[in-house]
Amino acid sequence: MKITQIAVHQVDLPLSAGTYTWSDGKSIRTYDSTVVRVFTDAGLVGHGEVCPLGPSYLPAYANGVRTGLAELAPHLIGQDPRQLGVINRIMDQQLKGHPYVKSALDIACWDILGLASGISVSTLLGGRQGEAVKCYRAISRDTPERMVERVATCRAEGHHHFQIKVGGEPDLDIARIRAVAASLGAGEVLVADANTSWLPHQAARVVRAIEDIDLYLEQPCLGYGECLSIRRRTSRPFILDEIIDGPAMLLRAHADQAMDVVNIKLSKVGGLTAARQMRDMCVAMGIAMTIEDSGGSDIVTAAIAHLAHSTPEAFRFSSSDVNGYNTVSIAEGGPRQLGGYIEAPTGPGLGVVPHLDVLGKPVLTIG
Ligand code: MG
Numbered sequence: 001m002k003i004t005q006i007a008v009h010q011v012d013l014p015l016s017a018g019t020y021t022w023s024d025g026k027s028i029r030t031y032d033s034t035v036v037r038v039f040t041d042a043g044l045v046g047h048g049e050v051c052p053l054g055p056s057y058l059p060a061y062a063n064g065v066r067t068g069l070a071e072l073a074p075h076l077i078g079q080d081p082r083q084l085g086v087i088n089r090i091m092d093q094q095l096k097g098h099p100y101v102k103s104a105l106d107i108a109c110w111d112i113l114g115l116a117s118g119i120s121v122s123t124l125l126g127g128r129q130g131e132a133v134k135c136y137r138a139i140s141r142d143t144p145e146r147m148v149e150r151v152a153t154c155r156a157e158g159h160h161h162f163q164i165k166v167g168g169e170p171d172l173d174i175a176r177i178r179a180v181a182a183s184l185g186a187g188e189v190l191v192a193d194a195n196t197s198w199l200p201h202q203a204a205r206v207v208r209a210i211e212d213i214d215l216y217l218e219q220p221c222l223g224y225g226e227c228l229s230i231r232r233r234t235s236r237p238f239i240l241d242e243i244i245d246g247p248a249m250l251l252r253a254h255a256d257q258a259m260d261v262v263n264i265k266l267s268k269v270g271g272l273t274a275a276r277q278m279r280d281m282c283v284a285m286g287i288a289m290t291i292e293d294s295g296g297s298d299i300v301t302a303a304i305a306h307l308a309h310s311t312p313e314a315f316r317f318s319s320s321d322v323n324g325y326n327t328v329s330i331a332e333g334g335p336r337q338l339g340g341y342i343e344a345p346t347g348p349g350l351g352v353v354p355h356l357d358v359l360g361k362p363v364l365t366i367g
Helices: 062-076 084-094 099-117 144-156 170-183 200-209 224-231 247-255 272-285 298-309
Strands: 003-014 030-040 045-050 137-139 161-165 189-193 216-218 238-240 261-265 288-292 316-319 364-366
Touching: 003 062, 030 062, 030 099, 045 099, 045 298, 062 084, 062 099, 062 364, 084 099, 084 272, 099 272, 099 298, 137 144, 144 161, 144 170, 161 170, 170 189, 170 200, 200 224, 224 247, 247 272, 261 272, 272 288, 272 298, 288 298, 298 316
Parallel strands: 137 161, 161 189, 189 216, 216 238, 238 261, 261 288, 288 316
Antiparallel strands: 003 030, 003 364, 030 045
16 A cells, blocks of 8 residues: 555634633634645545644644645655554654654554554554543633633533643742632542743742642643752652653653653654554553643544553543634544543544545645
8 A cells, every 4th residue: 555645734723712821821712733634545545633732832833734744745655654663764764853743644644554454543552441531621821710710611511630721920820729729629630730831949939839739730840850850849749741752751751750640742742653652651661641632623632532542541640632622623523522531433543534624625735
């Protein structure tokens, strides 16, 4: 089987909450998502999707995805999409770095492998494990009162795992954490995510002030050394996200006992192939995970669900239905959260069928 053509589509996905805000007042109103359609000489078409959270969250941006695809996709024409290791080696040889560009292509090739073999991607990734996958809800940074209201709204939708966005002025962040924590019921999970934004002296103040609260702290500072320093000053369970950008960093952080949980975002590490490798390493090392991505709609949510659902339940700290944050459906069969949980589709491949009218005309066609 050979790849004959790759079509690239751009889709705007307005956020259902209007605006999403995180550290330093960064915010976006619309996901700028990129969908690839990978055509083969066997008549099978695989789909992938990648959507950075605007240009200032990770070193990734939407126009960079499309520019990178124009550079990279020609090297995959004529290749067998079922040979994921070969596909990934070619991508790494032809474009250094830029894992987010590779993510959509890698996901589409997994879709083709599943379609060709008649089995689901979750089966290919190890097999469906346990019950449905729990999703967290991210709560935009806002006044403490409005964040408590937002948590109540999300609870009414079935969510009981909240990741509140902090990473501003420390006294206000302490007030945000205290207000939301006081509003939680038994069994609910609270994560305070500073998204790299505190300086160490600020993070040190916050962790001391909230030591009595049962919560998880996520990525307080920008640098690894700074995060490690804060990790050693708190007894709260610790999550690393932005800094864990691949297997080497995961191994280093594990050797330093720098975290209890890591967030694996498909596009941050290069797609399902790399994310599966890190998932398996985490299982071997006893590290729980949030398996997710930075944004997107039904195709990327399906990819997330397949990897998460094929992960042992004890290691699934949480996951994310990224399609639940926006108002546009781009494919039939994308997992939709129900009571705060999603399930991997059971059909062959990713189990999604794109709405071609929503994707519109390709912005780029290669091959
Ligand atoms: Mg995070």
